[in-house]
Amino acid sequence: MTASVQDAEDILQDTYIKAQAKIDTFRGDSSLKTWIFSIASNLARDLLRSKKRWPETVTDFCREETLRNRQFFQEALQIRETSPQGKFEIKEHIAFCFTCVSKSLPLEQHLALLLKEVYGFKVMEIATILNQTDAMVKYYLHVGRKKMIEIFDRRCSLINKEGICYQCTELNGIFNPKQKAEEELVKIEMARDAENKSKEELFDLRMKILQELDPFESGAAELQLHHLEHNRQVMENYLEEDQ
Amino acid sequence: MKEQTFSKSQEGKASTIRKTFSRETCVQMTIFADPAIVWALLTRASDFPRWNSTVTSVKGAIKAGETIELKSKLDEKRTFKLKIKEFIPEKRLVWGDSQGSRVYTIDKGGGGGIIFTMSEKIGGPLFPLFARYIPPFDDSFQRFAADLKKEAESIQKAKE
Numbered sequence: 001m002t003a004s005v006q007d008a009e010d011i012l013q014d015t016y017i018k019a020q021a022k023i024d025t026f027r028g029d030s031s032l033k034t035w036i037f038s039i040a041s042n043l044a045r046d047l048l049r050s051k052k053r054w055p056e057t058v059t060d061f062c063r064e065e066t067l068r069n070r071q072f073f074q075e076a077l078q079i080r081e082t083s084p085q086g087k088f089e090i091k092e093h094i095a096f097c098f099t100c101v102s103k104s105l106p107l108e109q110h111l112a113l114l115l116k117e118v119y120g121f122k123v124m125e126i127a128t129i130l131n132q133t134d135a136m137v138k139y140y141l142h143v144g145r146k147k148m149i150e151i152f153d154r155r156c157s158l159i160n161k162e163g164i165c166y167q168c169t170e171l172n173g174i175f176n177p178k179q180k181a182e183e184e185l186v187k188i189e190m191a192r193d194a195e196n197k198s199k200e201e202l203f204d205l206r207m208k209i210l211q212e213l214d215p216f217e218s219g220a221a222e223l224q225l226h227h228l229e230h231n232r233q234v235m236e237n238y239l240e241e242d243q
Numbered sequence: 244m245k246e247q248t249f250s251k252s253q254e255g256k257a258s259t260i261r262k263t264f265s266r267e268t269c270v271q272m273t274i275f276a277d278p279a280i281v282w283a284l285l286t287r288a289s290d291f292p293r294w295n296s297t298v299t300s301v302k303g304a305i306k307a308g309e310t311i312e313l314k315s316k317l318d319e320k321r322t323f324k325l326k327i328k329e330f331i332p333e334k335r336l337v338w339g340d341s342q343g344s345r346v347y348t349i350d351k352g353g354g355g356g357i358i359f360t361m362s363e364k365i366g367g368p369l370f371p372l373f374a375r376y377i378p379p380f381d382d383s384f385q386r387f388a389a390d391l392k393k394e395a396e397s398i399q400k401a402k403e
Contacts, residue, residue: 123403135277135399142398143290150293 001044001114003099003232005216005225011047015040030128034121038129041111048107052239056104056151059097059167061238062231072230073174076223080175085222088175090184090191092220093168094158095210100231101151108132109144116141117207149203158185159194159202175223255388257381265366268380272388273356276395278333278349281359284394285336285347294394297383306330311338317378342367361388 002008018039026035055061066072079086102110108130115121115129126137157163169181176184185191190205197205215221257270274281284294288301288311299319303311307330313323328344329337336347343365352358361384365377 123401133277133279134403135279136283138398138401139280139283142401143287143293146293 001110002047003103003228003235005229007047011040011043014043018043030125034125034128037115037119037121038131041115041129044111045107052242053106054100054103054235054239056101058100058104058231058235059155059165062100062234063167065234066230069230076175076226079223079226083222085219087219088172088223089218089220090168090172090181091188091209092213092218092224093171094188094190094206095213095215096224096228097156097165097168098148098206098210099215099228101155102148103235104151105144105147109140109147112137112140113144113148117145118210120211145203149199152203152206153199158188158191255385255392257384257388259379259381262366264368264370265364266370266374266377267362267364268384269360269362270384270388271358271360272392273352274359274392274395275354275356276399278357280395280398281349281357281391282333282336284391286330295387295390297387297390305336305338315383317380317383339363359388359391 002011015036019036022039026032030038080088102113105113111130112126115126116123121129123134123137123141126132126141127134130137132140153160153163155163155165157166158168169185172179172181172184188209190197190202190209193205194202215224218224255270255272257268259266259268284290286305288303288305291298291301297316299314299316301311301313303309305311305327307327309327311325311327313325314321315323323340325338325340325345327336327338329335329346334349337344339345343363345361345363348358348360350358350360363380363384
């Protein structure tokens with residue numbers, strides 16, 4: 001959501017402090033999990049409301065900047081060689097890619113989509129978390145999903161042969177030079193069954209990848225978070241210059 | 244010029260009243276969706292082309308007092324600069340320019356539905372001179388209403 005480990009950790013800590021301070025006001029109208037997520041979502045909204053949303057071409061833009069940045073590659077290769085969380089895996093990059101591209105959605109759509117598709121909340125629970133009506137949550141989810149499906153269908157070469165983005169296989173070639181990308185892709189249902197599934201089903205498979213990954217604990221966490229921090233800095237500089 | 248009788252009775256079917264100095268087209272549709280969903284669809288400018296087959300683009304914010312730039316499939320070369328004249332959430336939206344106004348209303352209907360009405364009246368003293376150059380709106384209105392119904396009801400039916 002924030003694309004920043006530091007911001008995510010701050011929100012986590014502030015959520016804990018606020019929940020602790022306000023636990024007396026929890027009346028049990030929702031589950032404790034829903035109540036805590038509403039605190040966290042409000043903090044995320046407060047942080048992100050004043051920030052510009054990213055363009056949907058974020059990965060193209062950041063790729064160009066990455067190619068110009070030798071230090072980034074040196075650091076990434078160092079992580080790849082030395083860190084227990086430095087593996088490069090295509091499915092981890094699919095999740096990373098979603099994190100970046102979903103920041104092009106309006107904030108409410110972004111939040112609603114994550115709460116539903118990644119954290120598995122129901123519409124009425126999301127309505128409580130976001131302090132919105134069920135109808136508006138349905139609207140945010142529907143439009144957010146449609147937009148993401150359309151972006152990935154147009155861009156992602158894993159699901160559409162005419163897709164213009166192939167960064168996950170490109171990076172796999174850099175970080176895993178001896179491994180064939182095709183063999184890795186066969187292990188990923190979304191890529192393996194791309195021709196036989198509808199756009200909706202392919203999006204659900206993409207979400208399944210996100211649900212099964214822990215971005216902070218996986219074997220690729222350090223490498224992906226390093227890449228994410230790079231993209232965040234690139235985008236913040238770009239959006240600042242654009243103002 | 245022969246006058247026609249204005250009728251809103253036919254669900255989803257546009258009708259037009261032609262007068263010497265004005266023309267008014269209207270369509271009405273029952274939509275089984277929450278008014279908030281219909282309102283959200285009508286007021287998110289950048290999202291219009293995704294669900295509405297009659298619109299090429301809408302730039303700007305659909306909010307009271309704002310001006311939007313709309314390109315319609317009826318005349319893709321032209322950009323209409325339209326002022327938001329009325330903005331009553333989930334009830335009434337009016338935009339237009341000096342030649343006319345488009346009015347959208349959302350009213351409570353029977354059986355859990357809402358009644359969506361869209362009308363546009365164009366005219367003025369010089370209307371007879373340029374009337375022949377303005378294409379009929381009926382087909383575009385019918386598609387607009389049908390697209391709105393389809394999109395709003397599909398959102399309403401989404402899994403809980």
